[in-house]
Amino acid sequence: MKVNDALVLDEVSIPVAGRDVVREVSLTISPGDVVGLVGPNGCGKSTMLKALYRALRPSSGAVLIDGSRMDRLSFRESASLLAALPQEERGDLDFTVAEVVALGAAAHPTPACRTEQVVATAMARTGVQCLADRSFLGLSGGERQRTLLARALAQRTPYLLLDEPTNHLDLRYQVELVGLLRKLAHQTTAPGGPNPSDDESPTGTSTRPPGIIMALHDLNLAASACNRVVVMDRGRIVADGPPTARLDADLIEKVYAVRPLVTTRPDNGAPHFLFPW
């Protein structure tokens, strides 16, 4: 299988501590996809994302990114194609917010004169520009999360992986995150890059919307914010498609062992789930 403009998992198995947590999963993420990856605890969502951003190595199968096998690319090459917001990582050193975001800009070949602008744009997009000179380690959980998101945006990659991006975010920033993702999915330069009108695109080539995949716990968020949901259960994908078509009470009961009440949101027509608590 070879697809030139997509992130492809081909029968990928990923072991953690000797046990295959993800088993022979195949998935294709195309530009413009906003994929919500949902499933119960331990189903392999984070493990799959970790293998995509190379924190874990698959034991079999292949990950292809824009037609090249990921394991044949250098880490530097893959980091210019794919950025990630990892879960629960703090770092040890007392960098400022701007310095942390600059690490993202540096992962992508950027002329020094543009770095500052890239960093400023990325910080503005996640609302951390006012924290620029604050110590990263001194931030609250939500502020740290937005900083790491800005760092991923500053990588200006055609693929973006977000592991529980709404963790620690208060209501306002959850809503803003959804808005940001919508905007990203409809723009034609890589995330965090300049406005589409700016013809000096740093990547030069990216004239397509990014492919985004994010692990989520909130099914309602997944149903509203994503144009595609992938449901995982015990290391395998059990459903894949638009939320309206794929997310229903039967599937959710089968996977989570909880039967929800399903309604439809009046504003965007997305399914909305009410849980029996």
Next chain:
Amino acid sequence: MTHSSLRTNHRCRVLLACGLGAFLVLSLLLAISWGAASIPLGRTATYLWSAVTGGAISSSDVTEYTVVAEIRTPRAVMAAVVGAGLSALGIAAQAMVRNPLADPFILGISSGASVGASAVVSWGILSSFGVYALSAAAFVGALIASVLVYALSRSSGGIAPVRLILTGVVLSFGFQALMSAIVFFDAKGDAARTVMFWMLGSLGGASWAQLPLAGAVTLGVIAYLWYRAPDLDVLSMGDGSSASLGVDPEALRRRLFLLTVIGTATLVSVAGTIGFVGLVIPHLTRIVLGPAHRPATVLAPLFGAVFMVWVDLLSRFAVPPRELPLGVMTALIGVPVFVLLIRRRGYVFGGAR
């Protein structure tokens, strides 16, 4: 505030580096001219100049010239080299295991070296190496220890920092016990003192012959760390972040391991296990300059070199005619300075304030 301007302003840092460089030269001159028989600075400079240019000196000055050129100069330069090297290696070790308590000896290198050294002192092994027997045995002991630590802390996922630290600490205990046993069963009885003196570090035996190797290794370590400094910044964010930002954490950690082993084993074999410098100078540098690794890889070795030259100088003067072991002196000066600094600044490492 100097803190923030040093952290953000490149010119301030360059100025600081130049200032430290000049101060290092001055410190070296002082260390060469002061001693049991002090030689005025002017004459010291003249001797050094004639040593470099091969100029002639009068026959009445030969004794002083020999003291300057053959004894004090290599010793002072070696102090600077060892101080610089251990400071740089401290940065490498702390970045490798992402732990603020790490120092170049974390990998069991010092205790492995001490086993080699005590074997030479007690059993007289490697006597064919003559005066270099102790150095050679220490080097080999350090290498064996670190290979063991590496082999035992390795797993399918590479070398995990915490397991590396634990293995290093545990094996250090083992090697220390072995060293103690060798010394304990020593027939002569004065082995303990010799080994202990060696373990606390001394530059008394420094000679021109050892300098090229130690100097080259130290420069190599500094150059490599300078080159990889942006990647060290990335590694400090965590392994997952590091992978997603384009730096393979396992590969970088393996390189840092190799670098630390070769660098530390070399320096230990010439100067013994001088503790404290490799732990404290990296922190001191970060307190002054902030966390970025690139400026630290230039300035920490300069701080370390200046520090070690003064430590060696003071150790010769503290209790004449004997020399205080360097490990004692580094702690005497370093502990109060360091405690004051970490208390004064809002210094953070490992998320702990």
